[in-house]
Amino acid sequence: MESTHLGWRTLLRRQWPLACALLFFLGGEVLGEAGWWQLPGSVVVCALAVLAPRRPFDAALAAATAVAANSVVLRVLDVAPVVPAISGLVVSETAAVMAITAVVVRQAPLPRAAVAVVVLIAVAAGSQAVRPDYWSRYWPDDYSGPGPWQQVVGGAVLLALSLGTGLYFRARDRERATAVRAEVAAAQHAERMALARELHDVIAHYVTGMVVHAQAAQAVPSAAGEALPIIVRSGNEALTEMRRLVGTLRGTDADAPTASSDLADDVRGVVERSGQPVRLHVDLPVSVPPSLGRSVLRLVQESLTNARKHAEAVSAVDVSVSVSDGVVHVLVADDGRPRKAAPVGGSGGYGLVGMRERVELLGGRFSAGARAGGGWEVRAALPVTG
Template structure:
């Protein structure tokens, strides 16, 4: 008997596994690589999958009706009354409608079980009701009807003649006959829900994997863009500045032409770098070696215009992220001086107290502007410096001065940066 019931309710579990309707009639998104009727789902259209599901439901409905009819045919008694045949036949036919009207089909099959031979028909209907409605009031009513149909012996005259032991025996078997379909229906429901959750988990994991891959690529692109702007842009802008000065000072036409070509290429490179750096700028740390405050003298010496550098305090023991951020801030500020102030005299001051580091880069207004044109800029430099300061719990400020110059100031809490 359990194998027969499992065959009836297994259809719904297989429908769920093949991507069919799930609880509350909602379709579950199937993970990549699923299969329908042995064919990958990515090769089966939605209409084809729906046709396969309908075909399976129709096939299992036919099988359920056939099994219920066979059960009646094997148990029929020749000397029975006409209503016994009618009630049994109605119960068998009603099994085909159990999906659409589960509770009504239980009500129709119960008389065929009570006064006929449609036991399997009633059990199949009760199992479908339990799978669709779970432990609802309708399920308990259906279970009571099936139990009573097994406990009560028809006609009533025969029921009265039975002794109490037979009644107890029939009551126990009635619990089994009514309980087994409910257990199988609940098991089918749990299996269907589990399949839906597994499918959702697979889709969620695939989505999470894709998002993680995108995040990793975005982080690498942002880090690369930062280094391109901080290092490459600094060097190329210096080349462009020197080439422009050479073009103005050279007397040889060939030398002036070559210097102009170098400056044109450098300017074009800076413009392309500006476009490449227009990505989300963020970082979670930097594992590559970074310059420190101790490297500022070398940076100042190669700047190409008058710079005064003053460093006060112990800088050798600064945390690497803070020291590198100060270097990058000075580097970017000097690059902006080349671009926008034509090499105006600039002062760099770095002061380290016990728990704070302050760096200031102040340039004077240019006394004359060289005829070297304007280098392109996208505004990403100061934005990157502000992001670096925020990541280290620091403060960044940049604004023109009253005398026409420009001041860049950044402060870092050294103690808090060490704990970061």
Template structure:
């Protein structure tokens, strides 16, 4: 499970720097107290929490690409901390240290295991073991005042850490449920679109079949072209039906009428360029389609998916980067159709976009595109803008053939 905090990358970096600074200052305070003791290295239980178990607990609480799994780190730290506490209890020695850095590392581990461990039972067991290790730390001092006062402070710290961890865990569960709902809704929307377009094809087949029946007695030579058209329409319908069985379907839908994709995209980019409201930042969108994209034979579900990609991308540009310049580009080869929507950085910063953050439109687009055997990706550009790109197979390609070409890679239509 990953951290999914509603912060920008800059804020996340600031939180990381502040956390590292807090650990460093805590360790510095431990070292200063150790240096001020009369004989700092005479008692092992005095310097071990500061120079060994404290740094180990801190490293276990941090997350790097070289870190072992979280549960393994947790149990190693628990065993080390409890072993040192048991030694202090079994052989009390004057001057044993508590270890503020070790306490901080254990509390952060409680927060992390509560928030991030996938299984609830494992998270509860790990948090309980860590809490027990934390509450035994004041026993190392061997005085009732340290046990009572330290136990109170650590109990409050544990309560705060567990509460925050549970809140983050609940937020992650809500996020996952929302993603599941969005994916399911996108499957249903795709199924409705396919159902309506298949009905459109079947209507055409029926009309042509009646026409062939009507003209056959008087003009038999005109029946053959009609039969070829019926065969082609039937093939396209079967291709759509193959995809239809992969998604669910609802009956309470409204009919959709297919139109010309480039005309609809032109209207969409024109409406995006129109001012949204008086005083709003002007937005400009440019549509570009290569000759291969204009002449490509697109299945109905691909046309609708391309329209949905452009529609969602332009909506996000207006919400998150008002005033930015947008570009829509269609490209194709013999097997794939690419649609790419990019925008420049916003002229001015928008602290709170209309409708707020945390939408799931891109998740729904990914679900729609992948249901059609395509690929989808989105991400920032080096100049501060954003990019959304989808690749969809053309009807002549078999599922799984071809590959997705990221921006900047060679495509057949890019040849000079």
């Protein structure tokens, strides 16, 4: 039958203690009087107990059938089983039925579990009436065996142990599944936030540049010749970044470099492509890991995009990237004034949020706000960890 729960290797790793215990019980029963006649049925029930996690409900019904058939065989042959543990079941059968009960309560839907447990209880109780009595046959004068109340109390105790074990593990499985779902949801949320930051910091940067230059070409037709190549270059770079993001999502571009080994050149490239009056200062006496360099580039890129979108009459933008005492310091400051009209493409309010999240994820510090002499500045300090 096709497995719905465990693979064979996993099943064997999980069930070997039970298998060893049942083999021990079977070995003890074989040494007893008339043990060989009950052995086939006991072996079948024990095997079903080991395999029960694969199909608990089917295993329970098959075990009940095996116990009933074993009882009929013993009655027909008029052979009393080895010393029963409870009712008419011997020790190995009792242990196997308890294990199956615990598994079916743990894994099966509650209605099916209830049906399986009732069937097992009925068959176990019926075996007492069907099978020849061991005590009256082998202990006629000395001992008459446990009385009815002892049988009931003993069976109730074993049933409670089985049900309690199954319910306990059922609750544990439910808690574990809830924790796994929460972890998956958190991971998905983190991935969505990371993708949102990438889309906002990278794609929006290029698209904003394209819109600004297109507006400039509309306002000054003579500047179209200069604006169109910039728009084309920005569009190609946006497509390249989009392909990189899609490749990362597909898992085919996970190891692709996102920043070169020379962070200074990368920053200069971002500044040149921005088309803004930037005064650049780069002081990198030590190498910066590519993963950290990527975040530095995104901070500079997004800060320049914000300056273009939200400020007007900007005469200079100061961009500084330096390393001191194992910390990368990033400063982007402009001298413009806030735009009265809505910025190009609107403002979703995610730029500063994304930058702050990016910096905090790397264990750094972030601040942004208006400058005392006018304008806006963004500061970040990122520890160099490798």
